Amino acid sequence: MLAELSPALIAEVKLAAKLLAAKQHICILTGAGISAESGIPTFRDKQTGLWENYGVEDLATPEAFTRDPKLVWSWYQWRRQLVADKAPNPAHHALAQWQYHAQTSDQQVTLITQNVDDLHEQAGSSVTHLHGHLWRNRCGQCQTPSQDQPRTSYDNRNTMSFDEALLTCPHCGGYIRPDIVWFGEALPIQAWQIAEEAAANCEVFISIGTSSLVYPAAGLAQLAKQNGAKIIEINPDPTPNTIVDITLAEKAGVILPLLIEEITAL
Numbered sequence: 001m002l003a004e005l006s007p008a009l010i011a012e013v014k015l016a017a018k019l020l021a022a023k024q025h026i027c028i029l030t031g032a033g034i035s036a037e038s039g040i041p042t043f044r045d046k047q048t049g050l051w052e053n054y055g056v057e058d059l060a061t062p063e064a065f066t067r068d069p070k071l072v073w074s075w076y077q078w079r080r081q082l083v084a085d086k087a088p089n090p091a092h093h094a095l096a097q098w099q100y101h102a103q104t105s106d107q108q109v110t111l112i113t114q115n116v117d118d119l120h121e122q123a124g125s126s127v128t129h130l131h132g133h134l135w136r137n138r139c140g141q142c143q144t145p146s147q148d149q150p151r152t153s154y155d156n157r158n159t160m161s162f163d164e165a166l167l168t169c170p171h172c173g174g175y176i177r178p179d180i181v182w183f184g185e186a187l188p189i190q191a192w193q194i195a196e197e198a199a200a201n202c203e204v205f206i207s208i209g210t211s212s213l214v215y216p217a218a219g220l221a222q223l224a225k226q227n228g229a230k231i232i233e234i235n236p237d238p239t240p241n242t243i244v245d246i247t248l249a250e251k252a253g254v255i256l257p258l259l260i261e262e263i264t265a266l
């Protein structure tokens with residue numbers, strides 16, 4: 001499989017594998033790009049990116065939901081339909097395999113994602129979500145999680161209703177919203193603590209499939225670097241991330257199975 005890559009990229013994969021196999025504390029941050037090969041659109045890729053075709057300010061801010069809850073709810077119900085039948089790709093599976101392998105070695109592989117899909121979980125990974133969960137709802141007013149909504153957990157994916165009619169909270173009558181972090185909102189405290197701690201204490205930080213444009217998540221690589229970590233980036237396209245030590249410029253679904261195969265063989 002390595003033979004399918006250019007000699008320069010093969011050398012970089014081997015270098016990254018050697019570095020990773022020698023270290024104990026690894027922190028991985030994934031973004032929309034890791035789910036792209038599963039058929040889920042990213043946000044900022046030209047033509048196909050969601051924010052290339054829809055207005056962030058109309059759909060992914062608390063102000064938008066206050067202004068037009070029906071529009072926002074309908075859009076997220078459409079996104080749920082889009083994602084419902086999608087399955088993990090080789091990149092998700094490779095990371096899950098690595099975490100499984102790490103249980104019997106000295107390594108601690110902490111996986112943090114900006115994604116709201118559940119493909120890491122479906123692949124068997126243990127993952128911390130920084131930007132919430134597409135398949136969970138909560139009240140937009142009193143913030144109570146909607147336990148009675150379909151698909152509040154990851155295993156009842158077949159019972160999800162994609163109805164566009166607005167739902168109201170049984171406690172306060174407020175409109176139900178997806179449990180997703182919108183622009184201008186704070187990240188979940190516990191998830192952010194896990195991410196900051198893992199980034200600050202890791203020896204290698206791997207950024208996968210993210211444009212590194214959205215903070216505070218994009219700042220995790222800088223935090224890791226300041227604390228002495230090496231930075232690896234897996235992304236077929238360049239990003240503004242200037243602190244990268246090893247760039248693996250290919251799709252995550254191509255690189256990760258090879259990289260993890262190399263690491264676990266060393």
Ligand code: APR
Nearest residue numbers: 031032033036042043044114209210211214235237251252
């Ligand atoms: N493998 C790896 N990377 C890929 C692949 C792939 N197969 N396909 C695309 N990419 C890269 C793109 O080159 C791009 O740099 O994935 C990145 C996706 O970037 P964005 O669309 O900006 O997604 P992300 O960085 O996750 O966005 C961050 O923005 O709108 C918010 O909350 C949303 O969590 C999201 C946040």
